[in-house]
Amino acid sequence: xxxxxxxxxxxIMRRVVQVGLLFLYFGGNAWxxxxxxxxxxxxxxxxxxPMSDPYAALQMLAAGVLLASDxxxxxxxxxxxxxxxxGRVFCSWVCPVNMITDAAAWLREKLEINRVQNGKVPISRNxxxxxxxxxxxxxxxxxxxxxxFISPISMVHRGIVFGLGxxxxxxxxxxxxxxxxxxxxxxxxxCPLGGFYSLLGRFSLIRVHHDEEACTLCMKCKVIxxxxxxxxMVGKETIPVLxxxxxxxxxxxxxxxxxxxxxxxxxxxxxxxxxxxxxxNK
Amino acid sequence: MNDKKREPISDRRKxxxxxxxxxxxxxxxxxVWSAYVDEVTASTLLLRPPGALAEKDFLKTCIKCGLxxxxxxxxxxxxxxxxxNKPLGTPYFIPxxxxxxxxxxxxxxxxCPTGALDEESVTTNGVLDINSAEMGLAVIDAESCIxxxxxxxxxxxxxxxxxxxAITIDYAQNLRTGKHxxxxxxxxxxxxxxxxxxxxxxxxxxxxxxxxxxxVSMGKAGSHYIKGWDKSDEKRLEDAEMKTxxxxxxxxxxxxxxxxxxxxx
Numbered sequence: 001x002x003x004x005x006x007x008x009x010x011x012i013m014r015r016v017v018q019v020g021l022l023f024l025y026f027g028g029n030a031w032x033x034x035x036x037x038x039x040x041x042x043x044x045x046x047x048x049x050p051m052s053d054p055y056a057a058l059q060m061l062a063a064g065v066l067l068a069s070d071x072x073x074x075x076x077x078x079x080x081x082x083x084x085x086x087g088r089v090f091c092s093w094v095c096p097v098n099m100i101t102d103a104a105a106w107l108r109e110k111l112e113i114n115r116v117q118n119g120k121v122p123i124s125r126n127x128x129x130x131x132x133x134x135x136x137x138x139x140x141x142x143x144x145x146x147x148x149f150i151s152p153i154s155m156v157h158r159g160i161v162f163g164l165g166x167x168x169x170x171x172x173x174x175x176x177x178x179x180x181x182x183x184x185x186x187x188x189x190x191c192p193l194g195g196f197y198s199l200l201g202r203f204s205l206i207r208v209h210h211d212e213e214a215c216t217l218c219m220k221c222k223v224i225x226x227x228x229x230x231x232x233m234v235g236k237e238t239i240p241v242l243x244x245x246x247x248x249x250x251x252x253x254x255x256x257x258x259x260x261x262x263x264x265x266x267x268x269x270x271x272x273x274x275x276x277x278x279x280x281n282k
Numbered sequence: 283m284n285d286k287k288r289e290p291i292s293d294r295r296k297x298x299x300x301x302x303x304x305x306x307x308x309x310x311x312x313x314v315w316s317a318y319v320d321e322v323t324a325s326t327l328l329l330r331p332p333g334a335l336a337e338k339d340f341l342k343t344c345i346k347c348g349l350x351x352x353x354x355x356x357x358x359x360x361x362x363x364x365x366x367n368k369p370l371g372t373p374y375f376i377p378x379x380x381x382x383x384x385x386x387x388x389x390x391x392x393x394c395p396t397g398a399l400d401e402e403s404v405t406t407n408g409v410l411d412i413n414s415a416e417m418g419l420a421v422i423d424a425e426s427c428i429x430x431x432x433x434x435x436x437x438x439x440x441x442x443x444x445x446x447x448a449i450t451i452d453y454a455q456n457l458r459t460g461k462h463x464x465x466x467x468x469x470x471x472x473x474x475x476x477x478x479x480x481x482x483x484x485x486x487x488x489x490x491x492x493x494x495x496x497x498v499s500m501g502k503a504g505s506h507y508i509k510g511w512d513k514s515d516e517k518r519l520e521d522a523e524m525k526t527x528x529x530x531x532x533x534x535x536x537x538x539x540x541x542x543x544x545x546x547x
């Protein structure tokens with residue numbers, strides 16, 4: 001039991017947070033709970049603090065909307081929050097699509113699809129930044145927030161809180177895409193919201209830190225990581241993971257048997273281990 | 283030829299080509315994406331919550347959070363789901379199912395974080411005033427409305443929350459029987475909010491009085507026509523713009539136009 005907790009503690013916590021948030025939103029609509037109302041596009045916490053999706057607001061800005069003050073406050077709250085705890089913490093701790101794509105990634109590993117499809121991937125992980133840019137161009141050209149009309153994230157989340165409709169089809173398509181077409185396809189290559197939070201997350205405080213001296217080069221972390229390119233320093237350098245594409249999902253920390261990976265607050269950790277103030281060690 | 287093949291590909295060439303590939307994919311994706319967005323935002327027959335901006339502005343300003351839907355105590359408001367064939371995630375209502383019951387505190391409007399539901403547009407003298415809402419306008423199909431047949435029915439008139447202002451009853455002699463009256467409902471656009479309680483109350487199989495968005499159900503006379511007997515209507519002339527149109531005159535004489543038959547075939 002102790003090892004189960006040790007090997008899955010963050011995964012368990014993430015699922016509790018993800019499902020718990022969904023449940024609170026659902027209760028907000030179904031039973032009038034006031035803890036969380038609205039959905040991931042814009043919410044009210046305890047009927048007081050607004051929290052809004054900064055990427056949706058950015059698209060609205062591109063579409064030519066004068067942003068209301070409530071929205072701006074909500075965007076500021078969300079931005080500061082994710083700047084503190086890591087941009088893509090949204091992806092791995094909040095977003096409901098993460099559960100779908102994690103399930104696909106798990107099944108992909110079990111069915112050994114990765115062994116068959118390990119050639120060159122057809123699209124690059126930078127695709128998400130193209131989609132991000134494209135969404136802003138289309139928003140400006142069409143005068144509406146373009147991604148919000150096709151976002152499977154909103155479809156799934158809104159679907160669970162307000163009624164699903166054909167939203168299950170979006171869930172199924174993403175699951176099959178990740179399972180058969182591309183490993184970590186949606187979250188790791190296409191999703192512009194993930195791209196947005198990657199850009200935001202470059203500056204965030206909480207980081208996974210790698211300790212090269214403890215590392216035994218088993219590479220379990222790179223196998224489990226949904227964004228393995230961020231772990232380029234494993235076995236090479238003692239530095240924190242500074243790429244914004246890291247989702248702080250902490251799977252690498254759990255699978256590491258050598259305590260070579262752990263959460264840290266940026267800068268502080270460098271002072272402790274190397275006495276070096278420079279955060280990047282470059 | 284062989285020398286050229288062995289030459290290492292420069293980083294610049296790689297970069298430019300990867301950018302070109304990205305741009306090509308983006309163009310293809312953008313075509314499909316914008317066509318879809320164009321299609322889903324084309325629907326104009328939706329009834330929006332009170333205080334909603336004009337449809338085009340509403341679509342760009344609504345963040346699709348559903349806070350108005352949660353605030354509605356009667357479950358009138360719905361959030362468009364995939365498969366509803368409506369702009370995804372935006373609030374609307376179907377009055378024949380559940381109309382807007384016109385709460386005096388209008389709970390759905392102040393919760394809107396983006397101003398897509400504009401509090402000012404439903405405020406009169408600093409107080410929220412649901413009677414100033416313009417969600418739509420009820421129209422009557424006089425052919426299926428049984429009151430126009432001469433049968434006595436005033437269900438819509440009685441259901442109207444602004445009775446005698448938004449709906450009134452007209453009287454006319456029924457010449458078919460010679461001794462009865464037609465008592466027919468008339469909707470007045472200056473008072474009707476489009477709440478749809480009349481539509482719910484209508485007794486015919488498919489409602490003969492129904493709410494449409496105001497842009498759909500209303501015409502516009504324009505400044506060419508002014509009620510000269512109405513001083514207040516003359517004010518509309520202040521916005522009148524001058525427009526000069528030129529029509530190309532026929533160079534043929536009038537007689538020719540009668541003799542010339544080429545346009546007839």
